[in-house]
Amino acid sequence: MSRLSTCISMMDEGIGRMGQIMPGMPGEEARLCRLLAMVGSHVLEELERKLKPHKLNHSEFLTLMILYSRPDGSSTPGELCEFTSQGATNMTRIANALTQRGLITRGASREDRRRVQIRITPAGRRFVQKMLPPMFPRLSAMYEGFTAADKRELGRLLRKLADNLDRLEPLPP
Amino acid sequence: MSRLSTCISMMDEGIGRMGQIMPGMPGEEARLCRLLAMVGSHVLEELERKLKPHKLNHSEFLTLMILYSRPDGSSTPGELCEFTSQGATNMTRIANALTQRGLITRGASREDRRRVQIRITPAGRRFVQKMLPPMFPRLSAMYEGFTAADKRELGRLLRKLADNLDRLEPLPP
DNA sequence: AACGCATATTTCACCAGTGAACGAAGTATG
DNA sequence: CATACTTCGTTCACTGGTGAAATATGCGTT
Incomplete structure (x- = not known):
């Protein structure tokens, strides 16, 4: 390319x-x-490249990371859709894939029988712990030559832009 | 969403x-x-939303814009692939779609008969001239509250990051 | 001029993501 | 308490994009 x-x-x-x-x-x-x-998109491609050896795509990775980062290691499809910006359709497939690999489990929720409870398994945790660290060096290398102020500034500007985008959103016509 | x-x-x-x-x-x-x-990706979604009424997707739009911005209004599939970061496969489909709508033409290149010459048509130019201006207001609104220095800084940091990404690239193993 | 090698584009088979429609479970209204 | 409405997740059909192989042209060598 x-x-x-x-x-x-x-x-x-x-x-x-x-x-x-x-x-x-x-x-x-x-x-x-x-x-x-x-x-x-280049950053995303870079990420996908690092994920390919683990046979994960970006959405599956993100889903797994959210579950991993949760204190109780669990969530619901709807919530995961919201935070991964994925459609419900896709989340179903993602959950299928991750379940098949034994990285998560899917079970009925006790409180609301419409909901499904998704939970990361011990194998899922081990998987994350193993695959994540090798990514760190390249991640740091991406920001080589960035001062602390540069990074702070980039973050500030991107968040500001994000706010504008949210405010802008309504344009169905 | x-x-x-x-x-x-x-x-x-x-x-x-x-x-x-x-x-x-x-x-x-x-x-x-x-x-x-x-x-x-949010910015891209925003763009696609604006393109949908014109029945264009992002890649087709980009392709058309490149042709439009060229002094002679022409290019080749290979070059368009390079600058749109699209695979050749996709460029074929894009060219098919745009040709079908009469926005571009495809003809054999004189110098190198392996090459195909892609050229924007007068209809294509009119199309761009009509669809582009309505996008300007929202484009400006996205950067509301950004000072000139903010924009300059954002540009600088993104370009710097891009350089790092290029330098980083080689990671096939 | 004929051979093999490189390059440019297309075709084909496949994958990831999306919108519309569905069934099941819950909630509100008469 | 029955009926309509809502929400959640799944299934299906479709679209956009990708990788591998096919095709066609040009280039360099002998």
Whole structure:
């Protein structure tokens, strides 16, 4: 695949030319959106690459991590959908896959018989504990040359943008 | 779907708890990656939402934009693959779709008969000129409250991260 | 000029994610 | 207490994207 910086300079030139043709275009904002999209998906691809050897995809990994991070190691499909930003359909498949591998269990909830209780198994915990640490070095390397202030600033700006996006959301028409 | 800031605080808590259990985890870096991924894909979703009424998906839109921004309005599948970060397989389908709608044409290249020359049509240009401007307001709104320095800084940090990602890339094993 | 090798695009089979519809369980209303 | 409405999870059919092989052209060597 092509280097990220190549795509970025292509994008820069393209938007530069567009700016001259299309008056009124918010060029800087468009640039930032493209950057966000490119870097964001590249980060995800990088993650998926590290997950492939474990035969996990991104959504399964995220689901497993949420369960792992829970003090009681359990949740429900609906909640997992919400926090992984996945549709219920997909969560069903994810839960199927993880159950099949013995990393989680699915059982009926006592309080509300509509709900399903999903719980990480001891094997699931061991799996996470084993696969996670090898990822740390590359994760750190990604931010090589970033000062503490840089990281803080990046976090601040991304959260600010996220707030704007939430506020913006309603656009069904 | 669930608000972005909800997912973010979930993620913050989750990584917070993880940091206590998993010693040596680069928590801040992990947080930034998750943020990048979430905000990036949210931006893409926002774009796709705006494209849906025009019956375009993200890749088709990007392809069309590249062609539009070219002085001569033309390119080749290979080049488009490179700059859209799409596989050749997909580019074939994209070109099929855009050709069918009369927005581009496909013809043999004169210099290298292996190559295919893709060119935006006048109808394609009109289409872009019509669909683009209505997107500007929301695009600007996304960065409401961002100072010029904020935008500059966000751009700088994303580009820096992109460079690191390129440098990092080789990890096939 | 004929052979093998490299490159560009397409075709095919498959995978992950999505929207619509369904059945089961709960909740509210007359 | 019966009927309608809601919520939760699953199933199914479809879309967008990917990897491996097929096809076609060009390039370099002998």
